[in-house]
Amino acid sequence: MAHPKHIITDPVISIGTVAERLKVSVSTIRKYEADGLIIPFRAESGHRLFSLEDIERLRIIQHMIQVVGLNVEGIRRLQSFLPCWDIISCPQKNTTRTCPAFKETTKPCWMIKNKEGDGNNAKNCRTCIVYRFGSQCTEDVKQLVHGTSKEELRNKLEEMTNNWTQEQ
DNA sequence: ATTCTGACA
DNA sequence: TGTCAGTA
Numbered sequence: 713m714a715h716p717k718h719i720i721t722d723p724v725i726s727i728g729t730v731a732e733r734l735k736v737s738v739s740t741i742r743k744y745e746a747d748g749l750i751i752p753f754r755a756e757s758g759h760r761l762f763s764l765e766d767i768e769r770l771r772i773i774q775h776m777i778q779v780v781g782l783n784v785e786g787i788r789r790l791q792s793f794l795p796c797w798d799i800i801s802c803p804q805k806n807t808t809r810t811c812p813a814f815k816e817t818t819k820p821c822w823m824i825k826n827k828e829g830d831g832n833n834a835k836n837c838r839t840c841i842v843y844r845f846g847s848q849c850t851e852d853v854k855q856l857v858h859g860t861s862k863e864e865l866r867n868k869l870e871e872m873t874n875n876w877t878q879e880q
Numbered sequence: 881a882t883t884c885t886g887a888c889a
Numbered sequence: 890t891g892t893c894a895g896t897a
Binding site for chain 1: 882883884885
């Protein structure tokens with residue numbers, strides 16, 4: 713309610729602005745991207761652009777580092793447990809136990825290079841509900857990953873992301 | 881003036 | 890994490 717939906721999701725903030733608002737260096741933000749923690753939008757010029765949701769995600773990263781005590785590697789591993797196979801309709805549905813994302817415990821699904829076939833990669837992952845969930849509060853993440861059916865999981869995610877993207 | 885990539889103390 | 894180079 714505080715912000716209209718488009719304000720939340722539109723990537724229009726420069727990396728410099730983000731840096732000063734979060735009190736972090738520009739290079740640190742670039743590093744987070746290189747490390748797979750964030751997927752900034754790219755202008756045609758090649759410049760990174762961030763939305764308010766992106767800033768929220770960065771805040772959570774700071775929290776995990778400064779308060780929780782995780783390092784970048786730890787955050788990546790934590791996110792590798794986001795059950796994308798349960799959250800979105802996976803091309804290899806019945807073979808979930810064999811899909812790379814399911815077995816990977818080191819990096820999140822958006823960091824896994826896709827083989828042939830459907831080529832949805834990091835660029836599109838930016839808008840994926842799985843990736844976006846990482847922009848939610850860590851408390852909510854806990855509750856979510858705590859025994860819920862696929863259907864419930866799906867609904868909760870929609871709910872939560874709606875809280876962010878809702879309303880004018 | 882700002883940001884980008886890549887290399888590097 | 891920061892900086893320096895050479896661009897766009």
